[in-house]
Amino acid sequence: MNTSSEGDRVGLDTPPPSGSGGSTSGGGGSPVGRGPLRSDPRASERVETNTVVDERLLAEWCAEIEADPTRVRTRFPAAAREIGRTPGTSPAPDAERVEDDVRVRLLVALGRGLADDADTLSTELHDLYRFGDADERRAVLLGLGHLEDAIGDRAVDLLHDAMRTxxxxxxxxxxxxxxxxxxxxxxxxxxxxxxFVGVPLRLVAGLEPADDPADDELRRMVADYAAERTAAGREVPADALSLLPAPTQTTRES
Structure with a gap:
């Protein structure tokens, strides 16, 4: 795990003042507060029918973005409407949605197009996140693991921002x-x-089982969390109990 300090985190909720040149990219000189990325006002529209991915169009868009990375600014928001999406909305954190995969593939193409310019790649990712809706932000976060070798630690602040929600x-x-x-x-x-927010711990990459001695501090924190809920007469989530030694796995009905 990276040992960067908490002070390096950058909040994304408020764009930098006009003309400030501020950037959340963690590198490079391109400001992110340059205005919305969507040139097409229909880009935020969503339809409920195109559940089958248009692979031909997706391949065209990937090639287009690889050749001209700035095209991601309009293609990424429009991907669900034009290429494919899962009908309806789902708040379930483990729900697999067509548009997630489509957008991640566009980001991989962006990574190829900016393979030799990590700072610009980081700036584009930050802009897509900053100006995107919740679905687009989720896709950026999902794409970071595919771009890790290219961007290094430059997008860690996006994780901090997501976890403040x-x-x-x-x-x-x-x-x-x-x-x-x-x-x-x-x-x-x-x-x-x-x-706290009900994300199944099986979705957390790298989380070790309860009998692994590697992270006693995490188990102490979870034990405190479980004790607080028990004292308040609230049920302790099964996921929390799974991280605790068997003797402390007690709960009270809410």
């Missing part, structure tokens, strides 16, 4: 394989956040 789908996506770049304290807080 109470959206289970964003929290789950943030605790994927790229979360190995969090420092140990932040990663443990991420596990607790999963318990």
């Amino acid at each position: 109470n959206d289970p789908r964003l929290v789950a996506a943030a605790m994927g394989t790229y979360a190995a770049r969090l420092d140990a304290a932040a990663w443990r807080q991420g596990v607790l956040k999963c318990l």
Whole structure:
């Protein structure tokens, strides 16, 4: 896990002031506060019928983005509407959605197009996240694990931002394989956040079973969490109990 300090985190909720040149990329000089990325006002529309991915169009868009990475700014938001999406909406953090896979493939193409420019790649990812809706932000988070070799630690602040939300789908996506770049304290807080918002711990990459002695501190934190819920007369989630030694696995009906 990365040992970067908490002070390096960058909040994404408020764009930098106009003309400030601020950036959340962690590298490079391109500002992210350059205005919305969508040139097509219909880009946020969603339809309920195109559940089958248009592989031909997706391949065309991937090639287009690889040749001209700036095209991701309009293609990424429009992907669900134009290429494929799962009908309806699902708050379930483990729900597999067509548009997630489509957008991740576009990000992989972006990574190929910017293979020699990690700072610009980071800036594009930050912009897609900053100006995206919840579905688009989730896709960016899911894509980070596929781009880890290219961007290094440059997008760790996006994980921190996602874990400040109470959206289970964003929290789950943030605790994927790229979360190995969090420092140990932040990663443990991420596990607790999963318990708080109802993300199944099986979705947390790298989480060891309860009998593994490697992270006694995490088990202490989970034990405190379980004790607080028990004292309040609330049920302790089974996922929390799975991280605790057998003698402390007690719960009270809510």
